[in-house]
Amino acid sequence: xxxxxxxxxxxxxxxxxxxxxxxxxxxxxxxxxxxxxxxxxxxxxxxxxxxxxxxxxxxxxxxxxxxxxxxxxxxxxxxxxxxxxxxxxxxxxxxxxxxxxxxxxxxxxxxxxxxxxxxxxxxxxxxxxxxxxxxxxxxxxxxxxxxxxxxxxxxxxxxxxxxxxxxxxxxxxxxxxxxxxxxxxxxxxxxxxxxxxxxxxxxxxxxxxxxxxxxxxxxxxxxxxxxxxxxxxxxxxxxxxxxxxxxxxxxxxxxxxxxxxxxxxxxxxxxxxxxxxxxxxxxxxxxxxxxxxxxxxxxxxxxxxxxxxxxxxx
Amino acid sequence: xxxxxxxxxxxxxxxxxxxxxxxxxxxxxxxxxxxxxxxxxxxxxxxxxxxxxxxxxxxxxxxxxxxxxxxxxxxxxxxxxxxxxxxxxxxxxxxxxxxxxxxxxxxxxxxxxxxxxxxxxxxxxxxxxxxxxxxxxxxxxxxxxxxxxxxxxxxxxxxxxxxxxxxxxx
Numbered sequence: 001x002x003x004x005x006x007x008x009x010x011x012x013x014x015x016x017x018x019x020x021x022x023x024x025x026x027x028x029x030x031x032x033x034x035x036x037x038x039x040x041x042x043x044x045x046x047x048x049x050x051x052x053x054x055x056x057x058x059x060x061x062x063x064x065x066x067x068x069x070x071x072x073x074x075x076x077x078x079x080x081x082x083x084x085x086x087x088x089x090x091x092x093x094x095x096x097x098x099x100x101x102x103x104x105x106x107x108x109x110x111x112x113x114x115x116x117x118x119x120x121x122x123x124x125x126x127x128x129x130x131x132x133x134x135x136x137x138x139x140x141x142x143x144x145x146x147x148x149x150x151x152x153x154x155x156x157x158x159x160x161x162x163x164x165x166x167x168x169x170x171x172x173x174x175x176x177x178x179x180x181x182x183x184x185x186x187x188x189x190x191x192x193x194x195x196x197x198x199x200x201x202x203x204x205x206x207x208x209x210x211x212x213x214x215x216x217x218x219x220x221x222x223x224x225x226x227x228x229x230x231x232x233x234x235x236x237x238x239x240x241x242x243x244x245x246x247x248x249x250x251x252x253x254x255x256x257x258x259x260x261x262x263x264x265x266x267x268x269x270x271x272x273x274x275x276x277x278x279x280x281x282x283x284x285x286x287x288x289x290x291x292x293x294x295x296x297x298x299x300x301x302x303x304x305x306x307x308x309x310x311x312x313x314x
Numbered sequence: 315x316x317x318x319x320x321x322x323x324x325x326x327x328x329x330x331x332x333x334x335x336x337x338x339x340x341x342x343x344x345x346x347x348x349x350x351x352x353x354x355x356x357x358x359x360x361x362x363x364x365x366x367x368x369x370x371x372x373x374x375x376x377x378x379x380x381x382x383x384x385x386x387x388x389x390x391x392x393x394x395x396x397x398x399x400x401x402x403x404x405x406x407x408x409x410x411x412x413x414x415x416x417x418x419x420x421x422x423x424x425x426x427x428x429x430x431x432x433x434x435x436x437x438x439x440x441x442x443x444x445x446x447x448x449x450x451x452x453x454x455x456x457x458x459x460x461x462x463x464x465x466x467x468x469x470x471x472x473x474x475x476x477x478x479x480x481x482x483x484x
Contacts, residue, residue, distance in 0.1 A: 017391060024376065024392040033429035036379035066379075155394075306379075311389030 003115045003124040004304055007135045007182035012158060015186055019143050020155050021303035022296070028065055029298070039068035039309055042099040047089070048127070049075040049105045054270060054294060055127050055136075059102045062301035068309070071098070086110065087119055094120035100309050101125070108132035108174075123308040131172045131234075137269055138178035140300040142186055144289050145224055147296070148265050160187035165217050167193045167250060168228030168277050169239075171200055175269045176228055180208055193217045195250060197239040214249065218256050225260065226267040227252050227278045247276050257282035265289050317469065321458060321481035326441065326472075329457030330359065333439050334366040336455050341406055344368075346434065348402055350375045352411040352423055353393035358474045359441055360410040371398035375409070375430070380422035397430060407433040408455075412470040414440040417451035442481055444468050 001014060010018075028034055044063040048056055056072065063070045073093075080089060086105075093101060100123040103111050108130030115124040128134040145162060146154045164183055170176045170192050183190050184207045191209035192199070203210055211217060218225070230246065240246045247253070252266065257279065260266070266278070266288045274280045283290060321329070341347055347370045351360030357374040364372035378384075378392040409423050420438060427436060439455035444462045458481070462468060466483055473479040 021392060024394055027395060031430060035429070037425070038379040038384060307389055310384045312386055 001307060003111075003126075004135050004308060005111050005115055005124065005126045006133045007138050007178045007185070008133075010135075010182065010185060012185050012187075015139070015142070015182060016156065016158055018139060018300070018303050018307055019146060021306060022139075022143050022299040023155055025065075025302040025306070026296070026299040028302070029295070035065055035067055037067045038306055039063070039066040042068045042309055043097055044068045044070050044100045044102060044305065044309075045093050045098040045122075046070065046072045046127075047093070047101050047103045048073065049080065049103075049110075050128065052104055052128070054297065055104065055134075058294070058297040059125075059127060059136075059301050059305075061298050063305055065298070065302055066305055068099075068305070071096075086113065087117070090114055090117070090119040094122065098122045100305060102127045104128045106130055125304060125308065128174055130174065131177075132174050133178045134174040134269075135178050135182070136297070136301055136304055137175050138182040139304065140293055140297045141175075141179055141226065141267060141269070142182055143296050143300050144267065144293050145183075145188075145265070147292075148289065149223070158186040159183060162188040162224065163220075163222045164188050164190045164224040164226060165193055165220075165222040166190060166226045166228065167214060167217070167252070169198045169230055169234075170194045170228070171198045171239075172231055172234040173228045179226065180206055184208075191217065191222070193250070195240050195246070214252075214256065218259050221261045222264060224265050224267060225252065226269075229269065229271065230273055230277055232273075243276055251275075251277050251279065252282045253279045254281045257285065257287070260287065262287075267293060270294065317482040317484040319480050319482050320460060321442075323473075323479040326457070326479060326481070329441060330362050331366060333455045333457060334363050337363070337408060337437070337439065338367065340437070340454070344370050346405050347371075347408060348373065348398060348400070348405045348433075349408050349410055350397075350402075350423075350427075352377060352409065352419060354475070355470055355472055356409075356411040357393075358472050359412060359439075360408075363408075363410060363439070371400055373398045375423055375426055377419055377422035377426050380425045382418060382422070395426075395430075402427065402431040402433045404432070404434050406435045406437065408437045408439050410439050412441050412472075413468050414438070414443045414451075414453050414456075415446055415468075417447045417449035420451050421449050441470060442468055 102125045104127040111126040349360040349372045351357030373396045376393045376395045437454040440453045441457040443456045469482045
């Protein structure tokens with residue numbers, strides 16, 4: 001594997017292999033020396049054209065734990081704000097000898113362009129492109145689910161038979177798209193719940209069930225409920241009347257959270273809008289995996305960087 | 315060309331019993347000993363030595379991330395590292411592997427160890443020493459010295475994960 005652009009490209013075996021590597025990487029956080037020498041002398045460039053805290057920091061920590069050199073590059077305060085094109089930026093980074101580029105861009109497909117263009121001979125990791133995909137988020141979600149379900153025996157296992165309900169703004173969510181492909185590949189059954197206005201025009205060809213009623217979905221007792229963030233920056237049309245109405249119909253409030261089976265887990269990719277898509281109690285309950293997801297993000301990104309950058313095929 | 319058997323099941327068992335006695339002799343008892351196997355078969359051998367020595371903690375140490383040939387081979391999947399609860403600080407660590415060859419795996423294991431703590435001493439036990447060292451490393455406890463040419467293959471099979479139990483040379 002040379003690039004990680006989409007979870008659609010991942011085979012079941014590849015996905016399980018990455019989750020297993022992440023399982024080994026997770027142990028590094030508990031050690032005295034929180035570093036492995038695997039990527040010594042390699043350079044990872046974090047190329048962020050869109051704001052991000054947790055993803056960028058997570059990738060930075062992951063690369064540093066593997067002893068790679070990390071260069072952070074954000075569009076603000078760089079030549080991009082002077083009008084430099086993606087091509088020129090990529091060629092500049094190539095000239096500086098980047099071995100991998102972690103890219104976040106507001107345009108769907110930007111990482112693919114970078115990977116296919118020949119402008120730069122580095123491994124490309126998609127860290128979120130427009131409303132397309134966010135593969136490492138889906139991998140860390142799958143990792144979190146697997147760890148909650150199987151505990152220490154998780155190695156080698158997939159997610160066969162697990163039911164996952166993804167709730168909220170599917171239309172704009174790259175997290176939802178990446179999760180749909182990955183979780184299905186791993187054997188889980190995915191259903192989407194959203195207001196009709198926040199679903200893509202067509203979900204034909206998606207291996208999912210679609211419904212509009214969160215209460216019915218909760219009463220079905222899914223193993224996992226994944227709440228998506230209402231992205232204020234993308235709410236550029238009248239998708240729902242107002243926040244209170246959204247919250248009443250599609251938010252995970254205390255009453256709905258209480259109706260979930262005790263073994264179900266509640267996930268959120270962060271940052272959360274408490275009181276909008278998820279109530280504070282639901283977010284802080286023992287069923288919530290929000291903080292685990294952040295911690296697991298580092299392990300998964302270490303696994304992805306190791307997978308892409310070590311080895312003669314890299 | 316067919317594989318020639320150089321150790322059979324009973325030989326392996328005898329070698330491990332002897333190694334365990336040598337470990338106890340050199341350490342003057344089992345005080346402060348920790349056995350760490352190098353995946354995959356080193357871990358199995360460490361467990362067997364642990365069963366003979368009884369009250370010695372057994373763990374595993376993965377060296378994948380510390381190898382010097384990561385860039386020359388296809389990506390290797392790491393194995394779990396499992397350090398016994400008492401840790402390795404101040405302990406006498408016995409590294410256990412199946413075959414000692416170039417010495418590079420042991421070099422990687424020594425680096426990995428130093429990231430995990432500071433043992434009082436590190437010793438090396440191997441089932442087979444086949445020579446051809448590329449680094450100044452030697453084993454303290456050897457099951458069998460097996461002079462070989464570099465183009466021969468030494469295969470260690472253990473009943474826990476293989477369908478037979480033997481050491482062969484091809």
